[in-house]
Amino acid sequence: xxxxxxxxxxxxxxxxxxxxxxxxxxxxxxxxxxxxxxxxxxxxxxxxxxxxxxxxxxxxxxxxxxxxxxxxxxxxxxxxxxxxxxxxxxxxxxxxxxxxxxxxxxxxxxxxxxxxxxxxxxxxxxxxxxxxxxxxxxxxxxxxxxxxxxxxxxxxxxxxxxxxxxxxxxxxxxxxxxxxxxxxxxxxxxxxxxxxxxxxxxxxxxxxxxxxxxxxxxxxxxxxxxxxxxxxxxxxxxxxxxxxxxxxxxxxxxxxxxxxxxxxxxxxxxxxxxxxxxxxxxxxxxxxxxxxxxxxxxxxxxxxxxxxxxxxxxxxxxxxxxxxxxxxxxxxxxxxxxxxxxxxxxxxxxxxxxxxxxxxxxxxxxxxxxxxxxxxxxxxxxxxxxxxxxxxxxxxxxxxxxxxxxxxxxxxxxxxxxxxxxxxxxxxxxxxxxxxxxxxxxxxxxxxxxxxxxxxxxxxxxxxxxxxxxxxxxxxxxxxxxxxxxxxxxxxxxxxxxxxxxxxxxxxxxxxxxxxxxxxxxxxxxxxxxxxxxxxxxxxxxxxxxxxxxxxxxxxxxxxxxxxxxxxxxxxxxxxxxxxxxxxxxxxxxxxxxxxxxxxxxxxxxxxxxxxxxxxxxxxxxxxxxxxxxxxxxxxxxxxxxxxxx
Numbered sequence: 001x002x003x004x005x006x007x008x009x010x011x012x013x014x015x016x017x018x019x020x021x022x023x024x025x026x027x028x029x030x031x032x033x034x035x036x037x038x039x040x041x042x043x044x045x046x047x048x049x050x051x052x053x054x055x056x057x058x059x060x061x062x063x064x065x066x067x068x069x070x071x072x073x074x075x076x077x078x079x080x081x082x083x084x085x086x087x088x089x090x091x092x093x094x095x096x097x098x099x100x101x102x103x104x105x106x107x108x109x110x111x112x113x114x115x116x117x118x119x120x121x122x123x124x125x126x127x128x129x130x131x132x133x134x135x136x137x138x139x140x141x142x143x144x145x146x147x148x149x150x151x152x153x154x155x156x157x158x159x160x161x162x163x164x165x166x167x168x169x170x171x172x173x174x175x176x177x178x179x180x181x182x183x184x185x186x187x188x189x190x191x192x193x194x195x196x197x198x199x200x201x202x203x204x205x206x207x208x209x210x211x212x213x214x215x216x217x218x219x220x221x222x223x224x225x226x227x228x229x230x231x232x233x234x235x236x237x238x239x240x241x242x243x244x245x246x247x248x249x250x251x252x253x254x255x256x257x258x259x260x261x262x263x264x265x266x267x268x269x270x271x272x273x274x275x276x277x278x279x280x281x282x283x284x285x286x287x288x289x290x291x292x293x294x295x296x297x298x299x300x301x302x303x304x305x306x307x308x309x310x311x312x313x314x315x316x317x318x319x320x321x322x323x324x325x326x327x328x329x330x331x332x333x334x335x336x337x338x339x340x341x342x343x344x345x346x347x348x349x350x351x352x353x354x355x356x357x358x359x360x361x362x363x364x365x366x367x368x369x370x371x372x373x374x375x376x377x378x379x380x381x382x383x384x385x386x387x388x389x390x391x392x393x394x395x396x397x398x399x400x401x402x403x404x405x406x407x408x409x410x411x412x413x414x415x416x417x418x419x420x421x422x423x424x425x426x427x428x429x430x431x432x433x434x435x436x437x438x439x440x441x442x443x444x445x446x447x448x449x450x451x452x453x454x455x456x457x458x459x460x461x462x463x464x465x466x467x468x469x470x471x472x473x474x475x476x477x478x479x480x481x482x483x484x485x486x487x488x489x490x491x492x493x494x495x496x497x498x499x500x501x502x503x504x505x506x507x508x509x510x511x512x513x514x515x516x517x518x519x520x521x522x523x524x525x526x527x528x529x530x531x532x533x534x535x536x537x538x539x540x541x542x543x544x545x546x547x548x549x550x551x552x553x554x555x556x557x558x559x560x561x562x563x564x565x566x567x568x569x570x571x572x573x574x575x576x577x578x579x580x581x582x583x584x585x586x587x588x589x590x591x592x593x594x595x596x597x598x599x600x601x602x603x604x605x606x607x608x609x610x611x612x613x614x615x616x617x618x619x620x621x622x623x624x625x626x627x628x629x630x631x632x633x634x635x636x637x638x639x640x641x642x643x644x645x646x
Contacts, residue, residue: 019592050327051631099625432489550594581637610625
C-alpha cells in the first residue's frame with residue numbers, strides 16, 4: 001500500500017547535522033565509488049543501460065482489455081497481472097497515478113474492472129472499498145474520455161456520449177487548424193487510430209458488467225455562454241450528426257488513408273512510437289479494419305509487447321506488468337556522463353561499448369519532424385527508445401552529443417561526424433521563439449487543447465525549460481557561440497519563474513527544471529553572479545529539507561503549495577546539487593548537507609531506494625519512476641563535488 005495524501009512538509013525525517021568539509025568529501029568519495037561500481041555492473045553486454053520505466057496500473061489494465069477484445073487473453077496472464085494490480089491498491093481502496101499520490105478516479109475504475117474480469121469477488125473488502133470510493137467520487141460518469149472509450153469497446157458506455165473524432169482529420173492540409181501535425185507526436189499517433197476506432201464503434205463481450213459503478217447522475221453540460229469549450233461542444237454535436245450520414249466516398253478515403261498512415265509508422269520492434277497508447281490503439285484500429293491476427297503488422301505489434309513486460313516473483317506468486325515505454329538511449333547517455341563525472345577514464349571499455357551502441361542508434365531517416373523543417377537533412381537525431389526511427393528526441397540528442405564528446409573512442413572520425421550531424425539537427429529544430437521542444441519545432445497551436453476529446457495529458461509540444469537547457473548546454477560545450485545559442489539563453493532567462501526556479505516539463509518539477517537550467521547557463525557563459533542564478537540558488541537553498549535532501553511532490557503541477565516541497569529523494573537531491581555545484585557553491589552548508597543525505601541514504605550495493613516517481617510524462621496526469629535516476633543523478637552530483645571542489 002502507498003502512503004496516504006498528506007499536506008506538504010519541509011522534511012520527512014529529522015534534521016541532519018552539517019558535516020565538515022573533510023567529512024563531506026570522505027563521505028562523497030565512499031558513496032561515489034560504490035555507486036560507480038553499481039552502475040557499471042548494470043550495463044548490458046551490448047553497451048546500453050536501461051532501468052525499468054515504472055508508471056501506473058492503467059498500462060496493465062489496458063493490456064488485459066486489449067487481449068480480451070482480441071480474444072487472446074489467457075488465464076495465466078490475467079492472474080499475474082491481477083496480482084500486480086492488487087499490490088498497488090492503496091489503503092483507501094483506490095489506485096493513484098504515482099507513489100504516494102491521491103486516488104485517481106479513472107485509474108481506480110479501470111483497476112476495479114480488471115480485477116472483476118480476473119474473478120475477484122465484488123464483495124471482497126478490497127473491491128468494496130474501491131467501489132465505495134468510485135461512487136463517492138462521481139462513478140464511471142466522472143471518468144476521463146480514454147477510460148470511457150475502453151468501456152464503450154465492451155458496451156459499458158455509449159459511443160454517442162463520447163466526443164466525435166472523424167478520420168477525415170488525416171486529410172486536412174498542414175496549414176489547416178486541427179490537422180494531425182498540430183498535435184504533439186505522441187498525441188497524433190494516438191488520435192489517428194482512435195478516429196478509426198471511434199468511427200467503427202465496435203462492441204465486444206467483456207464477460208462482466210460494471211453497472212454497480214454508475215451513479216445515475218447525468219454528465220455536466222458545458223456552459224451556455226460563448227467560449228472555446230462551448231464552441232467545440234457545438235462542433236462535436238455537428239460531427240455526431242455527420243457520423244450518422246457521412247459523405248461515403250470521403251469517409252472511405254479517410255479510413256484508407258488513416259490505415260496507411262498507421263502502418264507506415266510502425267517501428268522495427270512492432271511498436272508505434274515506442275510507447276503504449278498509440279501501440280494499443282493502432283492494433284485495435286487495424287484489427288477493426290479487417291487485418292487478421294496473423295497479418296505481419298498485427299503479429300509484430302503483439303509480439304513486440306512481450307519485450308515491454310516485466311515479470312518478477314513475489315510471495316503471492318508471479319506478477320506481470322507492462323512498461324509504458326523504455327529508455328535505453330536516455331539511460332545510457334546519462335550513465336556515461338555520470339561515470340565520467342565520477343572519474344571513470346574516457347577510454348574505459350564500458351564507455352567505449354556505450355559509444356558503439358550510440359553510434360549505431362543514430363537515426364538517418366526523416367520523420368514527422370520534417371513537416372515543419374523540410375529543408376533540414378536527416379541524420380544527427382537519437383530517439384529515447386530502442387526502436388523509434390520516426391521520432392528522434394531533441395532532449396536525448398543533446399545528451400548524446402555531450403556523452404560522445406566525453407569518450408575517447410577508436411573511431412574518432414565516426415564520433416566527430418555524429419556530433420557534427422547532431423549539432424546541425426539540434427540547431428535546425430529550434431522553435432521560432434528561440435527555445436526547443438521535445439520532438440517537433442513550433443508545435444504550439446493551442447486550438448487542439450480545446451477539443452472535448454482532450455481531457456487527459458498534454459497534446460502539443462511547445463518549448464520547455466529543461467529541454468532548452470540541455471540543448472543550450474550541449475551547444476555551448478561543443479563550441480557553438482552564436483545567435484542560436486544566445487537565443488536559447490535569452491529564452492531560458494525570460495522563462496524563469498518569479499520565485500527564481502524553472503518549471504520542469506519532463507521531470508518533477510521545479511527542482512528538475514532548475515537543476516537543468518543552472519548548469520546550462522553557466523556552460524553558456526552566464527556569470528555565476530547573474531541575478532537569475534543568484535535567485536535560483538536562493539530558491540534551492542530555501543527548499544532544502546531538514547534531512548539535507550531535496551524532494552518535490554508531483555502534486556506541485558496542480559497545487560502551488562507543493563512547489564519545491566516533498567519527501568527527499570536521491571535523484572532530486574542530485575539535481576539540486578548539480579545546480580549549486582555549477583555556480584561554485586561547493587563549500588557551503590547546503591551542499592555539504594546534501595552530500596551527507598546521499599551518503600546516509602545509500603544502500604550497501606551502491607544504489608538508493610526511491611519509490612517516488614520523479615519523471616513526468618504529462619504534467620498533472622501521467623508520471624514515471626525511472627529506476628536508474630536513483631543511481632545516475634546522485635553519482636553525477638557526487639562526482640562533480642569531488643572533481644570540481646579540489
